[in-house]
Amino acid sequence: MSRAVTNLQIDSARLWDSIHETARFGATPKGGVRRLTLSQEDKQVRDWFRKACEDAGLEVHVDALGSMFALRKGRDMSKPPVGLGSHLDTQPTGGKFDGILGTLGALEVIRTLNDAGIETDAPLCIVNWTNEEGSRFAPAMMASAAYVGDFTVEDILSRKDAEGVTVGAALDGIGYRGETKVGTQKFSGFVELHIEQGPILEAENKTIGVVDHGQGVFWYDGKVTGFESHAGSTPMPLRRDALLALSEFALTLEQIALKLGPNAVATIGEAVIANPSRNVIPGEIAFTIDCRSANADTLEALDASLRAAAGEISKKRRVEIAIDQVWRKPPTHFDPKLVDAVERAAGTLGYAHRRITSGAGHDACNLNTIMPAAMVFVPCKDGISHNELEDATQSDCAAGTNVLLHTVLSLAGVAS
Numbered sequence: 001m002s003r004a005v006t007n008l009q010i011d012s013a014r015l016w017d018s019i020h021e022t023a024r025f026g027a028t029p030k031g032g033v034r035r036l037t038l039s040q041e042d043k044q045v046r047d048w049f050r051k052a053c054e055d056a057g058l059e060v061h062v063d064a065l066g067s068m069f070a071l072r073k074g075r076d077m078s079k080p081p082v083g084l085g086s087h088l089d090t091q092p093t094g095g096k097f098d099g100i101l102g103t104l105g106a107l108e109v110i111r112t113l114n115d116a117g118i119e120t121d122a123p124l125c126i127v128n129w130t131n132e133e134g135s136r137f138a139p140a141m142m143a144s145a146a147y148v149g150d151f152t153v154e155d156i157l158s159r160k161d162a163e164g165v166t167v168g169a170a171l172d173g174i175g176y177r178g179e180t181k182v183g184t185q186k187f188s189g190f191v192e193l194h195i196e197q198g199p200i201l202e203a204e205n206k207t208i209g210v211v212d213h214g215q216g217v218f219w220y221d222g223k224v225t226g227f228e229s230h231a232g233s234t235p236m237p238l239r240r241d242a243l244l245a246l247s248e249f250a251l252t253l254e255q256i257a258l259k260l261g262p263n264a265v266a267t268i269g270e271a272v273i274a275n276p277s278r279n280v281i282p283g284e285i286a287f288t289i290d291c292r293s294a295n296a297d298t299l300e301a302l303d304a305s306l307r308a309a310a311g312e313i314s315k316k317r318r319v320e321i322a323i324d325q326v327w328r329k330p331p332t333h334f335d336p337k338l339v340d341a342v343e344r345a346a347g348t349l350g351y352a353h354r355r356i357t358s359g360a361g362h363d364a365c366n367l368n369t370i371m372p373a374a375m376v377f378v379p380c381k382d383g384i385s386h387n388e389l390e391d392a393t394q395s396d397c398a399a400g401t402n403v404l405l406h407t408v409l410s411l412a413g414v415a416s
Helices: 012-022 040-055 100-116 142-147 153-158 167-174 242-259 296-317 336-348 363-367 394-412
Strands: 059-062 068-072 082-086 124-128 189-195 208-214 216-225 265-267 271-273 284-293 320-329 353-358 373-378
Touching: 012 040, 012 100, 012 394, 040 059, 040 068, 040 100, 040 124, 040 167, 068 100, 082 100, 082 394, 100 124, 100 189, 100 394, 142 153, 142 363, 153 167, 189 336, 189 363, 189 394, 208 336, 208 394, 216 242, 216 296, 242 265, 242 271, 242 284, 242 296, 242 320, 284 296, 296 320, 336 353, 336 373, 336 394, 353 373, 363 373, 373 394
Parallel strands: 082 124, 082 189, 189 373, 208 353
Antiparallel strands: 059 068, 068 124, 208 373, 216 284, 216 320, 265 284, 271 284
C-alpha cells in the first residue's frame, strides 16, 4: 500500500458538519434527536442520505424492509462488496451519534476515497438498516435479523406499533418499501462504527474500542396477577398485592445478576399497573425483563434463577407471576481476522485502544451469524446513550472513522 494511502485521513470537519446537519431531522429542545423508525423525520433523513450517497457517485437501492444499500464499484465487480454502515433511527429521546456516526462515518469513508481518487479492488457498500432501535416496532435490529433469516419478511411487515400501524403500512407511508428482495445484496464482510454507549473507553482514556464480543440478550414479557381490593379495609396480611410482589421480584433479580456478575446485567424496564387507582391494591401488573451477558452459560443461569425466584415469590405472596421469553440472542463472537484488522488499523494510526465487549446489541451482531463482521467503538461522554445528553468529541468521531477507513481498505484492497 502506498504512503499516500497509508497516511490517508478523513475530513473531520465534513463528518462533523454531516452529523449536525442530520441532527436537524427530529431535533429536540434539549439538543437530542427524536427520529423513530419509518416516521416522517426518518423519511427526511433517509432522503438526505440517499441524495448524499448519489452525489458521491453511489448506486442506491432499497429492499422490501426499507434498508438502504449504497454501492461504490470496485475494480473487480465479481467480488462481493465489503459492507459498512449502521442505522439512522433513534430512541424517542435519543442523541446525535447512536448509529448515526456509523452510517455517516461510512459515507465519509467513501467521500475521502473519492477525493483521493482511490479505487478499491472489491466494491464497497454502505447500509442504513431499518429499525435498529426497536423503539417503535419490536424486535430491535429487525431488518438485519430478517436479512440473516431469523425472521421472515412477512412476519416483520406485519409487526405493529403502539398505535396499531404495521411496518408495511409505515414503509408505504414514507415511500420506502423497496422492490429489492431482502438478502439480495451479499457481502464479503461487514464493519460497523459506533459510539461505545458505556463508560469504559472514556474512563481508561482510550480512543478506540476494538470490539471482539457482543453480549447475548434474553427478553421477557411478564405479568403479576394478584387481587384488587380496598386499600383502606384490607388488612396487610390478607393482601395479594401485585406491586409488592413485583417489587420483591425486582430486588431479587438484582441480587441474581450481582451474584452471577461481573458480566451479567438484568433490568425491568417497563411496569404497568392495570386499572390503577389511588385507593385500590394493585391486582395486575405487566412488566418486561432484559437480561444480558457475553457468556451463554451465565445467561442460562440467569434464566433458571429468575424463574425459580418467580415461583418462590408467587407462593409466598399468593400471586401468579407469569414469565414468557419473547426473544433470545446468543452472545456474539466477532470474526477474529476482522477484529485483528481493526486492531491493526488502530495501532498503525497511533490511537490508544483496547479490546472490548459490546454491552448493546447491534446490526453487526446479527450479520456475524452468516458473514465475518467486526465493530469499532469510540468514547461517548460519561458513557451516556439513548438520551438527549448523548455526546462525543469531533476528534474521537474522526479517529473512529479513520480506523473504519483503513480497516475497510485492508479488506477491500486498493486497485493497482
